Amino acid sequence: MQLSAREVSFCYQPEQWLFQGMNLVIDPGEIVGLIGPSGSGKTTFCKLLAGYETPVAGEVYLGGKSLSNKGYHPVQLVYQHPEKAVNPHWKMKRIVSEGWNPDKETLDLLGIEQEWLERWPNELSGGELQRFCVARALGPETRFLIADEMTTMLDAITQAQLWTVLQNIARERMMGMLVVSHEKSLIQRVCHRVVEMKRAF
Ligand SMILES: Nc1ncnc2c1ncn2[C@@H]1O[C@H](COP(=O)(O)OP(=O)(O)OP(=O)(O)O)[C@@H](O)[C@H]1O
Numbered sequence: 130m131q132l133s134a135r136e137v138s139f140c141y142q143p144e145q146w147l148f149q150g151m152n153l154v155i156d157p158g159e160i161v162g163l164i165g166p167s168g169s170g171k172t173t174f175c176k177l178l179a180g181y182e183t184p185v186a187g188e189v190y191l192g193g194k195s196l197s198n199k200g201y202h203p204v205q206l207v208y209q210h211p212e213k214a215v216n217p218h219w220k221m222k223r224i225v226s227e228g229w230n231p232d233k234e235t236l237d238l239l240g241i242e243q244e245w246l247e248r249w250p251n252e253l254s255g256g257e258l259q260r261f262c263v264a265r266a267l268g269p270e271t272r273f274l275i276a277d278e279m280t281t282m283l284d285a286i287t288q289a290q291l292w293t294v295l296q297n298i299a300r301e302r303m304m305g306m307l308v309v310s311h312e313k314s315l316i317q318r319v320c321h322r323v324v325e326m327k328r329a330f
Pocket of ligand 1: 141147165166167168169170171172173174
């Protein structure tokens with residue numbers, strides 16, 4: 130099952146195009162890097178792939194079909210700020226189980242300690258919280274993971290751990306990934322190929 134953007138164009142204001150005619154195909158198990166200047170629309174493109182925004186022109190397909198917003202979304206997005214991606218009024222146990230019930234093996238792989246499940250989001254570090262956001266996104270129905278500056282705020286050890294786990298999962302499950310980062314070394318290390326987003330203006 131491929132994830133593909135075909136001739137996708139997007140603008141927040143009429144006629145003020147952020148990008149036009151963007152094409153991208155990601156194969157199962159493939160890890161693609163997305164780079165480009167600040168403000169070129171990388172995050173917006175990620176949101177289109179994950180179904181958070183709808184293209185103004187063109188279309189995003191998953192397995193040849195238009196994206197559906199019903200049920201568990203097979204394209205999951207994890208972004209830079211985990212604290213903005215969780216409900217502060219829920220304990221971690223409930224947050225991590227929003228889309229599926231992560232098994233102990235997945236939690237262990239991501240270095241999530243059982244005791245953290247009983248905590249509130251503000252009782253965890255950014256790195257600990259991001260591990261939960263990754264676990265939440267890795268349901269068995271996830272076919273593609275969109276990682277938008279996912280480890281930018283984390284220390285080097287946590288970064289390395291998370292990427293090693295995700296590379297293994299991508300290979301074992303044939304899960305495709307799009308990795309957005311300004312860090313060239315990370316992109317080179319993790320991705321099979323790189324595409325560049327250019328400003329439309
Ligand atoms: N909801 C919104 N409404 C209006 N404009 C927006 C909205 N979200 C983003 N923008 C604008 O769209 C442009 C692209 O933003 P986006 O976050 O997609 O870029 P980016 O390439 O991911 O940038 P960075 O590398 O700095 O994270 C920016 O100029 C931004 O101000």
